[in-house]
Amino acid sequence: MDLLILTQTYFLIIEVKNIVGTITYDPEFQQLIRHHENKESVFKDPILQVHRQRQQLQYWLSKQSLIHPIPILTTVILSNPQSIIKKTPNLTTGTFPLIRPDKLTSKIKELSKLYTQALITIRDIKKLAKNLKNMHRENDENVLNKFQLTYEDLIKGVNCPKCSFIPMEQQRYTWFCPKCYLNDKMAFQYALLDYFSLINSSITNIQLRDFLQVSSRNTAKRLLKSANLIQLGTNKGTYYSPK
Numbered sequence: 659m660d661l662l663i664l665t666q667t668y669f670l671i672i673e674v675k676n677i678v679g680t681i682t683y684d685p686e687f688q689q690l691i692r693h694h695e696n697k698e699s700v701f702k703d704p705i706l707q708v709h710r711q712r713q714q715l716q717y718w719l720s721k722q723s724l725i726h727p728i729p730i731l732t733t734v735i736l737s738n739p740q741s742i743i744k745k746t747p748n749l750t751t752g753t754f755p756l757i758r759p760d761k762l763t764s765k766i767k768e769l770s771k772l773y774t775q776a777l778i779t780i781r782d783i784k785k786l787a788k789n790l791k792n793m794h795r796e797n798d799e800n801v802l803n804k805f806q807l808t809y810e811d812l813i814k815g816v817n818c819p820k821c822s823f824i825p826m827e828q829q830r831y832t833w834f835c836p837k838c839y840l841n842d843k844m845a846f847q848y849a850l851l852d853y854f855s856l857i858n859s860s861i862t863n864i865q866l867r868d869f870l871q872v873s874s875r876n877t878a879k880r881l882l883k884s885a886n887l888i889q890l891g892t893n894k895g896t897y898y899s900p901k
């Protein structure tokens with residue numbers, strides 16, 4: 659949750675997305691498609707995201723012994739002034755759920771006209787705010803989401819542990835850095851660790867080939883076996899996780 663506004667008549671959850679490029683919102687398939695520098699990437703639907711946050715907040719509030727349930731509203735702001743926002747043709751403008759930052763004030767004014775019944779005292783709001791702050795955790799969402807990147811944005815290949823050059827060249831039994839001439843048999847292990855912390859907690863043979871830019875299935879298999887991982891699943895469904 660990026661921002662939460664507490665008023666006496668409603669609460670408003672605001673999610674801020676800073677995405678560069680041309681953004682198309684497609685509620686039918688619950689996705690946000692970004693076109694940027696001739697590349698297309700897909701982001702999760704931010705509307706679904708705020709709805710999930712609303713459910714969580716509702717649940718939390720239900721444990722807070724409030725007298726009246728208070729309406730929880732949501733909005734998503736696209737904060738990058740350079741981004742171009744488009745909608746899929748089946749969406750009418752009136753229901754378009756993403757707004758620019760400068761529309762927030764008028765949105766709040768609008769809501770204050772719609773929601774007029776005070777359901778909570780200022781004192782209770784302060785108490786709630788304090789409790790919320792106490793349980794606030796920096797979200798553990800992964801680094802890619804944090805910087806609005808996708809898998810496609812990453813430079814693939816093994817990076818040199820000494821000079822960070824990417825990609826190292828794979829030689830028969832080692833990895834060679836054409837920049838600093840380092841030979842390191844286990845260099846790919848660092849890339850694997852990156853994969854586990856950035857992308858997923860497990861990896862398949864085909865995913866390893868793409869991420870490390872290895873062409874042969876057997877080489878990928880050999881690398882996975884030598885990386886001291888746990889092997890799970892069988893045949894085509896085989897995947898590997900760190901121990």
Ligand SMILES: [Zn+2]
Pocket residue numbers: 818819820821822823835836837838839840
């Ligand atoms: Zn190097």
